[in-house]
Amino acid sequence: MNNIGLIGLAVMGQNLALNIARKGYSLSGYNRSHETTxxxxxxxxxxxxxxPYYDIKSFVESLEKPRKIILMVKAGKPVDDVIHELLPYLDEGDLIIDGGNSYFKDTDRRIKELKDKGIHYLGMGVSGGEFGALNGPSLMPGGTKEAYEMVKELLLKIAAKTDSGECCTYVGNDSAGHFVKMVHNGIEYAIMQSISEVYDVMRKVLKLTSEEIGEIFEKWNNGELNSFLMEISYKIMKHKDDKTGKPLVELILDEAEQKGTGKWTAETSLDLGIPTPSLNLAVVGRTLSFFKDDRVKLSKMVSRNYPQNALNKDEVVEDLKNALLFSVFSSFSQGMWLISEASKVYGYGIDLKEVLRIWKGGCIIRARLLDFLMEIITEDNANLLLSPKSVKFLEEKIDAVKKVTKLAKDNYIPMLTVNASLDYFYSMSEENLPANLIQGQRDFFGAHTYKRIDMDGIFHTEWQQD
Known part of the structure; x- marks a missing residue:
């Protein structure tokens, strides 16, 4: 009898299977395509x-009881299909672990449906890509504590390790694991967009080569901006195309695709009423990139009057670094606030510091900045802005962000996420926003009422007397 089973032997599934087996476990593998297996x-x-097993029945029968099965299949209907195939051969007390990027509400539904049948279910976020799956990912399991305890030892062994421990923890009840992974991906979108916006200014305004930008990114990666995404960015900038000898990044079509987790994050933030403009605008940025033909046509129709001012390259690069730090911090801040609110609304019981801790290794958004965030985050300060340390960190960079965004605007360069991060901070730190006019407008055309600052109560005004 084998210790654990894994269904879905694409690259991620293969690497996770190898990781598990190399930690001393015996594993049954199954894939719908026999050739892949x-x-x-x-x-x-x-x-x-x-x-290897080539039918579900023999696959399930090969596992020790209670059976533990990891699914590494595409989110959505394929997960339901595999569960449906498994159910006739499972017994009460068996465990299914969904390691894909499933929508958290689907995970809630599956947990409830399987609980009625006596089957345990964990929705587990897995971050780290192919390399992480093989060498140690960040794991975000959510469901019942009982289900987690069934595989706790295995998960801790295969997870990435840092000076703060294994990059795996029991995240919380129900779909907490998949919710946290969804927001992780939303933050990932925003950081990637921010890096690309900084890159755009470097190549179009400073006229730096890809090699030069790679050198700057590498230098940044040795400092405060140290992160996995910064590391891969400088490596991408320096990579030469085998066929042409040109930097490969310059030959890649500027249409960024997406699989849905960023969009789910944006939708959920609106549903829960938590502002995440940097994360939302990163999704918009990818959507805009997809309209290549329209962008080409419009670029020929719009006239541009570029400034002729001489620039100090070193000063601009330093400003760009600080603007990127500002935007990355804002992205994390918004994401953690969203997780905190979801934990309250959905009863997840998430420990925010633990989430930051397990993101320190293995995952795509691992970054040196996480140590600072762990210092300042509390249950009462989930949006991270209310800490004096946060305000100091951001205020020191505001002038740089303002200069960078102005420079971009003067040169017709969009900076969706960097601008959103600045406006987020301005909005959150402004005592008087113009929403009073909006509420007056709403009351004017729809009798939606308003509150006053000088007396208690709810009011409505007949704005037109005719």
Whole structure:
């Protein structure tokens, strides 16, 4: 009998299976495509105790009881289809773990449906890409504590390790794991967009080569901006195309695709009433990029009057660094606030510091900045802005952000996420916003009422006397 089963042997599933087996566990593997399974066993499996199965019944029967099965299949209907195939062969007390990027409300539904059948279910966020799956990902399991305890030892062994411990924790009840992974991806979108906006100013305004930008990014990665996304960005900038010898990044079509987690984050933030403009605008940025033909046509129709001012390259680069730090901090701040609110609304019981801790290694958004965030975050300060340390950190960078965004605007360069981060901070730190006029307008055309600052109560005015 094997210790655990894994369904879905695409690259992520293969690497996770190898990781598990190399930690001393025996694993049953199954994939709908027999060819994929055979190729994996033949080309990747060496001395690991990984055994292939070609039908669901024999796969399930190969597992020790209570059975523990990880799903690494595409989110949505494929997950439901696999669960439906498994159910006739499962017993009460068995456990299914969904390691894909499932929508958290789907996970809630599956937990409830399977609970009625006596089957445990964990929705587990897995971050780190192919490399992380093989060498140690960040794992975000959510569901019942009982279900987590069934695989706790295994998950801690395969997770990434940092000076703060294993990058895995019991995240919380119900769909907490998949919710946290969704927001992780929303933050990821925003940081990627922010880096790309800074890159855009460097190449179009400072006229730096890809190699030069790569050198700057590498230098930044050795400092406060140290992160996985910064690291891969400088490596991408320096990579030469085998066929042409040109920087490969310059040959990639500027249409950024998305799989949905960023959009879910934006939608959920609106549903829960938490402002996440940096995360939302990152999704908008990817959507805008997709309209390449329209952008090409419009670029030929719009006249541009570029400024002729001489620039100090070193000063601009320093401003760009600080603007990026400002935007990255804002992205984390908004994401953590959203997680905090969801934990209250959905009863997840999430420990925010633990979430930041397990993001320190293995995952795509791992960054040196997380140590600072762990210092300042509390249950009462989930949006991170109310800490004096946060305000000082951001205020020191505001002038740089203002200069960078003005420079971009003068040169017709969009900076959706960096601008959103600045406006977020301005809005959150402004005592009097113009929403009083909006509320007056609403009352004028729809009798929606308003509150006053000088007396208690709810008021309505007949704005037109005719």
């Amino acid at each position: 055979e190729k994996f066993i033949k080309e990747k499996v060496k001395d690991e105790k990984i055994y």
